Amino acid sequence: MGLVQRLLTPSTWVIGVLALGLGVAFYQGISQPTRKTIVDVAVPTLSAAALGGQALFAQNCAACHGMNGSGSDKGPPLIHDIYNPGHHSDISFHRAAQYGVQQHHWSFGNMPPQPQVTEKQVDEIVLYIRELQVANDIRYRPHRM
Ligand code: HEC
Numbered sequence: 301m302g303l304v305q306r307l308l309t310p311s312t313w314v315i316g317v318l319a320l321g322l323g324v325a326f327y328q329g330i331s332q333p334t335r336k337t338i339v340d341v342a343v344p345t346l347s348a349a350a351l352g353g354q355a356l357f358a359q360n361c362a363a364c365h366g367m368n369g370s371g372s373d374k375g376p377p378l379i380h381d382i383y384n385p386g387h388h389s390d391i392s393f394h395r396a397a398q399y400g401v402q403q404h405h406w407s408f409g410n411m412p413p414q415p416q417v418t419e420k421q422v423d424e425i426v427l428y429i430r431e432l433q434v435a436n437d438i439r440y441r442p443h444r445m
Pocket of ligand 1: 357360361362363364365374375376388392393396397401402403404405406407408409410411412414417425
């Protein structure tokens, strides 16, 4: 049987369709947004700098990210393994505040830019978020994808 005939046999088609189906199922599985969650956040004794960050976060971020970054119906928890420093570095906080964020991990929609927050203020917010993360056992894990 020549190559062309072999490609046209029904069994080749069945296998092809099955493989395609598996591929689509797998792709949908990995591209599914993370389900919306609100987490319990333990608040440790914060450093002075992180206390400043806490106030700034409450004013500028908590409406969506929840008190202490626990999440809300408008935005994801930042005290979540997705935001460990190996996956979201401090720079990603600066970028988020400056440019906003296109929806990609969750299904809340986009995050609008927060131009009212200065770079120095974002530094304080990051300090605060990292202290909360450590207290809630979210630690650096290298990002693999
Ligand atoms: C109007 C709602 C809203 C406000 C206000 C808001 N965020 Fe967000 N933020 C979101 C949403 C929604 C996402 C998730 C986007 C996704 O991944 O689907 C997000 C994602 C992020 C991320 C992850 C960025 C990335 O690269 O994936 C960081 C960091 C972040 N926000 C920090 C902040 C900080 C800091 C503030 C306050 C200065 C803030 N956000 C204020 C809604 C908000």
